[in-house]
Amino acid sequence: MSDTMKHPRHWRSLDELSTASLDAATAAGSEMAAAQTLDGAAELTVDGVSRRQFIALMGASTALAGVGLEGCVRKPVEHILPFAHRPENMVPGRPIYYASTWQLGTSVAGVVVESQDGRPTKVEGNPEHPASRGPASTFAQASVFGFYDPERSRTPMRGDAPATWDQAWATFDEALAPVRAAGGEGLALVVDTVMSPTHRAQLAELSRTMPKARIFVSDRLWPAEAFAGAAMVGGPKALAVPSLAGAKVIVALDGDVLVSEGDALRHARDFAAGRAVDVPKPDMNRLYAIGPVFDATAAMADHRLRVRASEVGTVLRALVATLLDTPGVDAGSAGGLKAALGTPALDDKQAAFVKALARDMVARKGQAVVLTGHRQPAWVHALAHLANTLVGADGKTVTWRRDADRVEGQTLAELKAGLDDGSIKSVVVIGANPAYDAPGELKLAASLAKAGFIAHAGLYRDETGALAHLHMPLSHYLEAWGDLSTLAGEQSVVQPLIAPLYGSPSPIELTARLLTGQPAKGLDLVRATWTRASGGGLDERAWRRWLHSGLIDAPAPGGSVTPSYAQLGANIPAPAAAPAGYEVVFTLDSRVLDGRFANNGWLQELPDTITKLTWDNAALVSAKTAGELGVVPGQMVKVGAGSGSVELPVWVAPGVAERTVVLPLGFGRKNLGSVAEGAGFDVYPLTTHGSPWLAAGASVAAGVGSYELATTQTHDRLEPGFDFPARPLVREATISHYEEEPRFVEAAELMPPDDIRSPFQQPALTGAQQWGMTIDLNACTGCNACTMACNAENNIVVVGKARVLKGREMHWIRIDRYYVGDDPDEPQAVVQPVNCQQCETAPCETVCPVAATTHSPEGLNDMAYNRCVGTRYCSNNCPFKVRRFNFFNYNLDIDAVAQMQKNPDVTLRFRGVMEKCTYCTQRISEARIAAKVAGSDVIADGVIQTACQQTCPTNAIVFGDLRDPQSRVSQLKASPRNYVLLRELNVQPRTSYLARIRNPNPELV
């Protein structure tokens, strides 16, 4: 036996062993084998061998086989647990949905998470949550990918050595117990934006129990300037919560307020609702965008004033001054402010813009609102509040409240000072990453190295984690209990979908450990908070209701605020001449934000709405500025600002202000993960503590060499070139033109519709329901949420930068962006989501030699992946180029953790097959089954929502049955704005578009 153990052999049957037992089999082994064989043979040849004997023989053989295998091949241990006690409502293979809440900076929105056999696979918005009302943002959609990121931190690390959780907690407690005993002496707690009532209460308790501990907020998404601006006029912790519901004149001051900033999800829906034109007596809102960056909001604007970031305040001064001078405007407490505003120097265009805007705002008193981007300084925010007050927005489009339990924290400059002078000895970082995203000027990483003990908890072992003496993985929101409050005060519960993958604590659990030195369970902490809030007794029924609906029906604490502008004058700096030289504007990247999503492949590969860049950031400049600098797109430029200098490629972005360089943050991360590695350039070294979003007087010069940037679309306009006329792909009109000529979309057709005839009789589509879609270009902001939702729903792969460069990205729904206008630096832009148009006479179907793509009776253009041989002829013949080919086996070797994200209802595609949008055919099937079970052949309107439709923040996408004249999609298709792409080809697409309507101010036309 022992010899067998030393010389293990692989064999499958006794025969094999006995015939091949010449070399290694020991005498003992041979004897055993022979005995078994003989025994068995003797028994089996006898008639009437009993079942029992047979089983015994089998068992012995198997046992012997086990002996032979011992020590060489070890099968993985699998625990198969029978559903002897099946969890309630759990049907294997059927998803269950749980309400939870998603936070990104101060933006909090309810979500509903799909759980497939215990795995969260898809995030959708919570229709009952007022900040969501159905959609989930691009980032929330992508959060499942981040959750299953195989490169998330999995084990605690003591220095560079992995540790067990017991060791990690021992280290944590050992280091912090003395600190706790000393009342927090020398302790710095660094947190990100805290919007959780429980966490806020814990931090308040920390300040009580450890009065000497210092709390710092390190988060680029923390709108410090906005808070300071509100505090200037409303007192400490005052908050102005704007709402676009009912707003008719909307001014976006240097902020992407509809897509990536703050409560964009909420604003986008209200904004789109206010643009409805196919209603009786349409009263469309009007959007003015003022600022240096041409972002999605600027592309949506009816009027855009392109000014440098430092001039935004100047324009606002002029606007407020004009409003104060307007008869009928009650200056109120701002009566004496006129002098502080000075006389802003505006050029003619700006002056005319301000005049018209002021008149428009006054005319729409109570329906006008100014939204200020987080990049602008506090006084601009305060002045914008004044503008709102002057036009009667308070109480209507702006609600003031006091965010009473907000934890303000100290600044990172104070953290640095404390570290440098030794007064801070222990640092606990929860969810923040100051070593990377603190202003570069502070060189905080060097200061952190002086701390005696750093404990870091984060999703990744990031730059701060690498410095830390103890790094601990932090729980993702999909695996942790918590609670959240929106800025407006709506509160909700965060409930986990799965036990922590790596045994990690949540932020509140970690804070509790810091407070007490004892382990605590997130659920208990959250329930304790709400037990306290309910006055001591938590009603179990209420708790269950909150979990079910995802919303706590109790108001957040706070108080009313009435802004006063009497003291504002002192805070407004003296008007200064526009600074010469280059300005650098730092923006949160539209995909990785401040860098927190840098290792999320879905987001890295998502094209920016306007630049269409993937996988990288670049210095965005206007065409004129690029000309001044003498650089071409892709060429390296050297940007010097603050105390640093960075070399990165330049990209010409029409619409950026002159002598302005826009630098998206969040790239160039090192040692974070394979996705983030090598993606883009870190521009944090250029940022300063005093002015974290703007660097005036920067130096910009052409650098050495060039860099290949991957875009999914080049600088396309609708004019194809060579003086050919614009292609009528995106159709638009002004509201007045639309009223005069409602069928203006038809005028753009290349062929008169009556001339379009088919020489063939098309086979009838016999399905009882015929699916179709409309996409409202008047609502679409190009936010990319649809693309991301489709990624999650349809298991769409990430292919990487090299393949995007080759033009092989796999998105099933893409956002086409076209510039409009003649001046490359004063463009307008339109966006157009394009998915498979599900043509009734689909050109792809006729050319497929193996009939892999065919038409369903319900009008869908189906793809049979099993049948596809990959001739790519269908893609060639697709006029919309929406088909995507698997050039390689992208689904080979998916990490075991990453596999868990895949939607089991959708096939993973093998290499060599074509794929494309299916109108979420799996959702149609699911609804059909449910309808049939309920005894109906017809699926009611609205039951099926495609993934893109469901998450569209502006309700731009509507899907439904075309045969039912009452369905929403049928009614939208009856709109005079309805048109299809390339009608002259007579492919009869099922996806149609509703033309965009602009609402220009007649004074500015």
Place this chain on the structure above:
Amino acid sequence: MAQRLEMDPVSGRAPLVLGATSFDELTKAVAAPMERTDWRKWWVAFGVSVSLLGLLLVSVSWLVWEGIGIWGLNNPVGWGWAIVNFVFWVGIGHAGTLISAILFLFRQSWRTSINRSAEAMTIFAVMCALIFPGIHVGRIWMAYYLFPIPNQMSMWPNFRSPLLWDVFAVSTYFTVSLLFWFVGLIPDLATMRDRATTKARKIGYGIFSLGWRGSHRHWQHYEIAYLILAGLATPLVLSVHTIVSFDFAVSQLPGWHTTIFPPYFVAGAIFSGFGMVLTLLIPARVIFDLEHIITVKHLENMAKIILLTGSLVGYSYAMEFFIAWYSGNPNESFAFVNRMFGPYAWAYWIMVSCNVITPQLIWFRRVRQSPLILFILSIFVNIGMWFERFVITVTSLANDFLPSSWGYFRPTIWDLTTFLGSFGLFFTMFCLFVRFLPLVALAEVKSVQPEADPHYDPEAGGVARGDLEGATLAAPEVTHA
């Protein structure tokens, strides 16, 4: 040797074979390349060709292992070099059958000197062509779905797809061309069998000459079979490239969706086929001492066909533009202007220079009669026709209806190696051909010699008295074999 005949004594036209060669001398001249003893040069050529063939095998193996992504294809350019190469090789495969079938039916007896090698070239070119549709699909192991094989899924291929028509058209063409070539080879194989000095040759040629003994009955059957196959092959010459052109014309892509494609493609195919025949035969006639059989007159005739088809191709280019403009379809007009001046203008102008401009030099007699210049011109034709397919395939796909989805195709090293490798296959086959099979259709050449005519009478000045009264014979003295 005999004196040079200035005129065929029977037909009264310039002789097809120069040097008044006897049947015996013809046989020796044609058999010489196969019966030589010094094969060193052949081994060099064969070695190079086989190396390239090895490159093809490596490229295809890597392709099957890794996926189509090793090529430069993208979205929107779903077809790249594979399809370009396919059309290029199929086009080349047109000259041989045209020469042997259509010219046979038209009794163009000059074809006899070149038809054998042209047909061989056709077959090898079609073999090269057949590789590409096979390997360019994403799932090569499922490519049999393209064939109408009864299966458990009860699934037919889609008979509406031009790719399926391609499968039938090209495979039919290949089969008929191969049969036609083989039937024509039988008498010559018998000659080689009879001349064989080694056992292996005797058996090999013996098997493939199918017991040919040259009896009258054999000849009668042979002539009928050859005529029938010529009749079958003739429409195929026209149909194959017509159907290949349907791959493009049946789609709705601007630049592809054009009714002129079938005749335009056929003209282009004949153009490229004759180009390749010249490329092969101009060196071959020198290397194998066949200049008296494949004469300048033959080259000149082929050059004239190149001039004609090249002009037809040029006309088609012009007509495409005219129709694009005349149709008033902006997508169509853009596609053609974009070809000329867009991102692929370089390819377009290479195509026009090689296909339309340089062949016009053939109007000059001195050019037509210079094998060297014709050889250079033929290389231009090959290059130009490859680029024609590239321009059609890639420029149309790269810039179509929606400017947002436009792209640019860049080939990879694997595109290049696969293409070069296909030349390896082609030349490997050609090397084997010249070593083992007669390069010239010996029986047919003999049949157009004056001696083959029943009226031939060397005593009477070459022709039976009374048959050709008044015919002037420059050289009455003819050596009889």
